[in-house]
Amino acid sequence: MxxxxxxxxxxxxxxxxxxxxxxxxxxxxxxxxxxxxxxxxxxxxxxxxxxxxxxxxxxxxxxxxxxxxxxxxxxxxxxxxxxxxxxxxxxxxxxxxxxxxxxxxxxxxPTSDLYAATVHVSGSSVSDHDIERVLAAGSHHSVRQGRAVLHSFPIGYAIDDTRGVKDPRGMLGRRLGVDMHVMTVDxxxxxxxxxxxxxxxxxxxxxxxxxxxxxxxxxTDDEADLGAAVVDIGAGTTTLAVFNNGAFVHADGFSLGGRNVTMDLARGLNARIADAERVKTLHGSVLSGSADEREMITIAPADDREPAHTVSRAQLIRIIKPRAEEILEMLRDRLMNSPFAAEPRGRIVLTGGGAQLNGLAELAATVLGRQVRVGRPxxxxxxxxxxxxxxxxxxxxxxxxxxxxxxxxxxxxxxxxxxxxxxxxxxxxxxxxxxxxx
Ligand SMILES: Nc1ncnc2c1ncn2[C@@H]1O[C@H](COP(=O)(O)OP(=O)(O)OP(=O)(O)O)[C@@H](O)[C@H]1O
Ligand SMILES: [Mg+2]
The missing domain is CATH 3.30.420.40 (ATPase, nucleotide binding domain)
Incomplete structure (x- = not known):
């Protein structure tokens, strides 16, 4: 290996x-x-x-x-x-x-870099050989010590001053350019x-x-074409990918996820981690409702010698929501520093188990100012x-x-x-x- x-x-x-x-x-x-x-x-x-x-x-x-x-x-x-x-x-x-x-x-x-390369077209129109040369030039970059290239995608061609060319083969022009998206990780x-x-x-x-x-x-294909960000909220990581014109153009991520919500609950409720996890998936939410103060949930004690206690749903929301907001705000900062910022109408699709938190898509729409839906295979x-x-x-x-x-x-x-x-x-x-x- x-x-x-x-x-x-x-x-x-x-x-x-x-x-x-x-x-x-x-x-x-x-x-x-x-x-x-x-x-x-x-x-x-x-x-x-x-x-x-x-x-x-x-x-x-x-x-x-x-x-x-x-x-x-x-x-x-x-x-x-x-x-x-x-x-x-x-x-x-x-x-x-x-x-x-x-x-x-x-x-x-995860980090994304964009590289551009240009070559002179060898004949009067773009040949396969020209495309090969420009791709080779666009892929020629050094990778920092300790990083590995995970992905390398050509995301668009340019002929002379015309950008956004999808298939340059056979087209007339003097210069052929390509933009490459190179994603690296540790x-x-x-x-x-x-x-x-x-x-x-x-x-x-x-x-x-x-x-x-x-x-x-x-x-969906339309989403990938129109511009969308996919955000996978797992247990220990939140990662994002930006798609534009059908291509994967940017990635980012950080180590926060559903597990942090569970740990907050375990601490805040003085419960075992496994019990906090169960309470979160069954009753957890970031959406407030009128019955929250009255709806009581039984929490098994962390220590067998103590009696079980109850908390209101409102208390659960008060523990869960700040962490969910922290994750979404961090996400907002990362998205602002990505090509997604230039797509004000781009939609956000949430995946990962963490996306199942009740009300998360609604909260995300508020924090991120975009349309948000939960995605599935x-x-x-x-x-x-x-x-x-x-x-x-x-x-x-x-x-x-x-x-x-x-x-x-x-x-x-x-x-x-x-x-x-x-x-x-x-x-x-x-x-x-x-x-x-x-
Ligand atoms: N109904 C639910 N409500 C809230 N959270 C949920 C729900 N179902 C699952 N989760 C959370 O989703 C997380 C697991 O998601 P997933 O399986 O995508 O993570 P993972 O792939 O194991 O982790 P990672 O990708 O971060 O390494 C857990 O934190 C779990 O608590
Ligand atoms: Mg995962």
């Missing part, structure tokens, strides 16, 4: 006409989910736009996490054990044995997640950013009822990602060492991206 040249592993794109089995592991702070799906080529009318295959989930397993904090591995043996449990449950249900998988990354201080975070999965005798096909795949699963068949909610958007999105892996462009390191086959693959990848992604 190693990160070659600071790059996370990149998967072979799924061939458009083949049926394949793909597996996903979402390693979260509170739960680990493994999903196995069959991807079948489907006519465009039968799948969501930008997808070439229908996705049928054939196995799913999830367990409570151990050894993970804020999306980072803090106890390798415990985390490995939890991953093994989730994988083996999914394998049993699907009747297959996993060999490789796509894995989510929420930790590691290499140590990625390395330990990979190590954990590899210790379960699975190879990692790709490491993928949590909010990006959440968007692949939960955004779209366009997958075979999902059991328990996995249809926002907490499973990431695992579902990891199953969508293989169809889009070809959109990514990474600098071909040491081009002289690439054989012909590799070069052909490379051209196929770029060519297919141009045909399919818009």
């Amino acid at each position: 190693s990160l070659r040249h600071g790059m996370t592993p990149k998967m072979k794109p799924v061939a458009p006409k083949r049926t394949v089995t793909v597996s996903a592991i979402d390693i979260g702070t509170s739960k680990i989910a493994c999903m196995i799906a069959r991807l079948r080529p489907a006519p465009e009318t039968d799948v969501l736009p930008r997808r070439s295959h229908g996705i049928e989930v054939i196995g799913i397993g999830h367990t409570r996490s151990a050894g993970i904090k804020g999306g980072n591995i803090v106890n390798l043996a415990e985390a490995e054990n939890a991953v093994r449990q989730a994988v083996s449950a999914a394998e049993k249900m699907a009747g297959v044995q996993l060999e490789s998988c796509v894995v989510s990354v929420s930790a590691g201080r 290499a140590a975070a990625v390395r330990n997640l990979m190590l954990c999965v590899e210790r379960c005798h699975l190879s990692v096909e790709a490491m993928v950013a949590t909010p990006y795949v959440s968007g692949l699963a939960a955004l 779209l366009g997958l068949s075979g999902l059991p009822e328990a996995a249809k909610g926002p907490a499973f958007a990431v695992a579902a999105g990891l199953l969508v990602y293989p169809q889009l892996a070809h959109v990514e462009h990474f600098e071909a390191r040491r081009p002289s060492m690439l054989g012909n086959a590799a070069n052909n693959n490379y051209f196929m990848r770029v060519g297919r991206w141009l045909r399919e992604s818009f």
